[in-house]
Amino acid sequence: MLDPVARVRRFNRAVTSEVGALDTSFLGRGRPLGAARVLNAIGHGRSDVADLRDYLALDSGLMSRFLRSLEEEGLVTTKPHPDDARRRIARLTAAGRREFDAYETLSNAQASAMLARSSRREALLAAMDMVAAALGRDRIRLDEVDPRGDPARYCLGEYYAELSRRLARGFDVALSRDPDALDMMAPRGAFFVALSDGLPLGCVGLKGSGGAIAEIKRLWVAPAARGLGLGRRLMDAAETAARKLSIATLRLDTNSALGEAQQLYRTTGWTEIDRFNDDPYPDLFFEKDL
Amino acid sequence: MLDPVARVRRFNRAVTSEVGALDTSFLGRGRPLGAARVLNAIGHGRSDVADLRDYLALDSGLMSRFLRSLEEEGLVTTKPHPDDARRRIARLTAAGRREFDAYETLSNAQASAMLARSSRREALLAAMDMVAAALGRDRIRLDEVDPRGDPARYCLGEYYAELSRRLARGFDVALSRDPDALDMMAPRGAFFVALSDGLPLGCVGLKGSGGAIAEIKRLWVAPAARGLGLGRRLMDAAETAARKLSIATLRLDTNSALGEAQQLYRTTGWTEIDRFNDDPYPDLFFEKDL
DNA sequence: AATGATATCTGACCTAAGTCAGATATCATG
């Protein structure tokens, strides 16, 4: 009755009957599913035909026919790529944009209808995030980004919120040593964000000083994505970036209330050292030679 | 970035690409998906052809052809229904059973592969249960069952485990007044379990005494299913059953640590009364006239 | 036994989707 495999299969059944229905609802606008998918992919910014074909896993002949039928409907125009006239670029016409918007409205309505029926939205969304992260695990990308950009700021906000929940004395970023963004960007350092289909799931900063010693800062993994090995992937990315910057020694500070992080450091070659700063929040300090 | 609708749609995308792949993996055994679905439905115990057609939402002509092709492959036999020779009954042959088992093995392997890749299995399963319960909300059935049977015993076990977590003094069923199973079965009372595609998600007992007063006992809703209105549905079922048994007054005891339950009682016509038993765990008592 | 209802089957037909072998135009390179 509680067989984990049975629970996963029950989930699969629930989801195929519900989300499958969602898929075919793209019908009902008088267009086969294949053409609707192409229209949507173009609307979401994919314009290169080869890219579209790859993304939708379509045969080139089939892709070509879908484009033709969308052109005949007056929803799409194609023109040769300016750099390479063999390739083609697809664009929505004004009518195509309207049709795309109609699909978007439909999808959004379906999504909010499903949300509206639960009185515990946030818990349900968290569960959906967790399942989506686990299913899409192989598609989680690590991007090097500007620590002042949107995805990074979102992660940092979540990180601070979590610290203030988990540290016994709370957390106020103004009292902590907030690293200068420029120290976490090339050429001094780096900042990485883990993105799953657009949703930021984790981050880490490499704060350089121009010298041979750098610090790891702001390692955070979204609760929905824990257990997927993301912390380790982020740390690996930061270490690789450090090596490229010829950094010889990495340091970090952390708090003993953050058990998973401490566990990660202890199992990946870090050794505990004495306090090396006067930040009021950390009580544990680590170092690793590269 | 944190738009709830966007999060739901991201979930849908993650799930269609993953679970869609799962669906088409039924191919690869050299049989079109439709026929494979029929074979699987038969293997899962559906034998009546009309029932199969209904369950799989197939046209009668198509269904007939799928059955013919499975018969030609030697996987299925059909025979007229003993009570009505117009209807037909489908059965797996030994070869059909082997083929069905192969599909089952494949599905189970895929499910456990997905589980094996997360190091937080229980959290992931809980999230999947929650999503499945929310998606399948309309398909949650309330069944009147024997309180000594498997689904009821599972719910009661979860209920006791939750009490021992949530009550300040813990919970030991031996110290509580455990109702006699016969008091929660016809003709004295009733016991209901909420089932979502086979998984028990909640329960409630109506404990009768043969007289005009009965008690509500063991109201429990699985954490994964909270917020779907299941508690209210279970209480309604118990009240309806009580009315059929000509019970005039319902009572119940609860603990003030169980806030959602208390909230439910207060908003559905129950009034607080004085203690009416000497059970050590409850500290709140309610009554409702029917 | 006749009549209408019901369950399944058969044949004819249709659409969506996908495959594959060239055809055509363009590009990169020596």
Added chain:
DNA sequence: CATGATATCTGACTTAGGTCAGATATCATT
């Protein structure tokens, strides 16, 4: 500029899935 590689297109074909109008056998009822 000749050559092979590349991107897209076209036409011919296949398969899966589905619809629909009867045909056939059986049932329930009078």
